Amino acid sequence: MRLLNTTTRRLETFSTPPLYAVLSHRWGAEEVTFQDIQDGSAELKETAYSKIINTCSVAAAGGIDYVWIDTCCIDKTSSAELSEAINSMYRWYREAIVCYAYLADVPNKKFTQSEWFRRGWTLQELIAPSVVIFFDSDWQEIGSKSSLQPAVSKATGIPAEVLLGGNVGHTSVAQRMSWAAKRETTVIEDLAYCLLGIFDVNMPMLYGEGVKAFARLQEEILKTTDDLSLFVWKEEGADRSSGLLAPSPGAFRYSGAVRRSKPTNGPSFIMDNKGIHLSIPLITVKRRESPFAIIHSGEDGMDVGVWLSALTETGDYFERRTAGNFVSLKQGEPIADEVRREERRVCVRQTRPPNQSRSPLWNVSAFGRGITMGLLLSQSGFSVDDRDETGRTPLWWAVEYNNEDTFQFLLEHGARLESRGPSGLTPLMRAAASGRPQMIRLLLDKGADSQARDFQGRTAVYQAVANGHCEAVKVLLDDKADLEVRDNGESTALALAAARGHAEVVKLLLSYGAGVEARDRFGQTPLSQASMCGHLETVRLLLEAGADLESKDDSGCSPLIWAAGKGHAGVVRLLLCSGANVETKNERGSTPLSEAERYGNSKVVNILRKGV
Known part of the structure; x- marks a missing residue:
């Protein structure tokens, strides 16, 4: 030394x-x-x-x-x-x-x-x-x-x-990653190399490998731990398919509360050139082709799951359906419309880091300047509407990486406003999903269609609402985007905001006159969604807006029945104080009390028995 x-x-x-x-x-x-x-x-x-x-x-x-x-x-x-x-x-x-x-x-x-x-x-x-x-x-x-x-x-x-x-080793892998989520380095490889000591691993330095360095880091971590919290991450607004390994530390921004995995007997996973092989609970869900997989069971009694997509007819080879979210739930708690749950040995394909094989066109779109893009287009066979292997155009990449300089250059040089990327997203939808108000304004000024829909029937407003971006929602609504537009599941923007607990977005939508009684294809109202998911402030806002306390969905469940069954004590108390009927029954004849007892929600049982 x-x-x-x-x-x-x-x-x-x-x-x-x-x-x-x-x-x-x-x-x-x-x-x-x-x-x-x-x-x-x-x-x-x-x-x-x-x-x-x-x-x-x-x-x-x-x-x-x-x-x-x-x-x-x-x-x-x-x-x-x-x-x-x-x-x-x-x-x-x-x-x-x-x-x-x-x-x-x-x-x-x-x-x-x-x-x-x-x-x-x-x-x-x-x-x-x-x-x-x-x-x-x-x-x-x-x-x-x-x-x-x-x-x-x-x-x-x-x-x-x-x-x-x-001892830093007593914290979960996901927690440690979350500490680095908002940090930056001068060169991209150092985002991985600066974390070696924190995870007590060693690996050679290969400057020039780009984002592959972070993939290598995760592979080294997998060799030394049985903590599956490494798989608990999400890319905000991303709708592309993926594997179980994250693209960057930034994907762990919302994973700081995830605890270590429960100890397992023997190796919990094996990694090879096909992907990551592991035994996990797979859940079949009514009216969903994709299974739901529990990828992490924490010591704190919480599970984390993601949706998978089958890659073979045998049903044992999958990919993560979207990198954009994960779902937390109490261990043993059923998810909505659950049909069957079974332990399965599966392989989840590990996809390439998304920018590993991009040509100079994609690199300049994401990280360069407009003047560089002009030089590249004039001196090569590239065009402003070329597509990569996933269908993304240069304009799409500029939005993805918030590169306003190249973004404006592409708009001024005729880039197609309605070009579709993964899942049918247009550049406007991607800007909305990422919460880029200035890019949204520029696209709208150029004539982008705010009513265009992706493959799930979702518009730009829906994308902004889904990710909780208030300013983006406001820009779109001020441009006369349809407030009551419904996706393929008949959900409105307000219902989505209520289900995800984006209280500020709910408040904004209500101020624009969003309908509080709109029902989705299962007959659920925004209040039912918020009650089911336990979003107390959202429930309060909807009640203040006049939402029907006793609205029932197609299964006969009222907001109180949903909240009681899911164990959301605060929501149950609020609904009762607002006058909800404690004796209401669903199609099976279950009351709020019997639902709470059925799922072992003792705190809710006590509240219902006392009546407050």
Whole structure:
């Protein structure tokens, strides 16, 4: 290990390192390198060198003779040394006496709004050391991760027990991934490499492999854990099929509450070139061709499931039907219209990372600039309406990655507004699903059809509502999009918002006059949907809007029966206080009380027996 002497500011190499401190910081445009220290030219980089001087001074004042600084203690011209350093970095930070976190943009920014909290590499630099002391741009001490723990936990999502030295391995894989979900790195491969230590795995560095690095990381994690929470992720707004492995840490943004899987007897999964083989409960659902699969059973009593699509007639080879969602439910709780549940050994195909094989056209569409797109189109055989293997056009990719510059260029150069991508989504629908109000306005100004439907009969409004994007919904409704449009299942936008618990969207739709009694093909109203799913605030909004407390669906279930059967105590209490009939019966003759007793919802049983 190579360390910097705090007195001589020269590098020394140790097989068994002495006590040392480490620096955590955001790299600037011109940092002091290993070569700069060796040839004596480090002082020429005045700003960067002052960071080294201050680090050494703070360490020396604390009686520490050596520091490790990533910019100058690694010879990055040696790929072997760089790879070894990246695989060892978590351990080096963990074994340091203290870590100095230098926040160059504080106090210009609030402490928790510093860019330091948004970088990929600083995640392990926060977690691994026992002691982290924060300094502002003037090297004035702000506090430690211990004294500032509540603020740091709120900013990062990392629980107190981990920040204060608890075993990171006791948290679920999904939780650890969620801590990195909003972080960024300069090169895409580092989104994977910066997490090696947090998952205690090693793998070679292959810069240039792109998003495949994150796929490799997950494969390495699978070799060392039986925690299936790795499969609990979703790409917001994505409707493409996928495998069980996530495309990036960002897909775990909503997985922070997922606990570790229950221990299993023997290997729970095997991975080969076909995909991931595992034994899971498969659920057959009435009126659905696709089975529902329980992919994770947590220690906290919660299951997580996804919809699968069969790839063979034998029914043992599948893919994840959509990357856009997962479903949480109590263990043992039936899902709506469940017919049969059985343990099956299946294989789920692992799809390629979505941008692994894109040509330059797709890369420029997603990440480039309009001027670059113009050059590419003029010097190649590409056109603005070319399609990739999934049917996506350049305009579609620009929307997907929120690339407004290329997006506007494509619009101005005649890109087809109604070109269809996966599942029949148009660029406008994709912009709505992703919550891009400015892109929606531009598409509408160019004449995009807000009433166009995807293969499930869903319009752009429906896509925005499904993902809870209020501003996108408002832009579309202000452009006179149909508020009461129904999908192939006869559901309205309000019913969907109610089922998903998007209270702000529900409030917005009600303010535009959405009908509260619209029924889907099963006769369910928005209030029934919200009650069934346990969305208390949504139920309250619908009741205030005059929704019928006693509306019954085709099975004779009222909102109260649904809430009682599903165990939603808060909703049951609200419905009772609003005057719901506690003696109402469904087609089977079941009352709210008998439904609650049937599914073992003791808290609801007590509420119903007391009548409040």
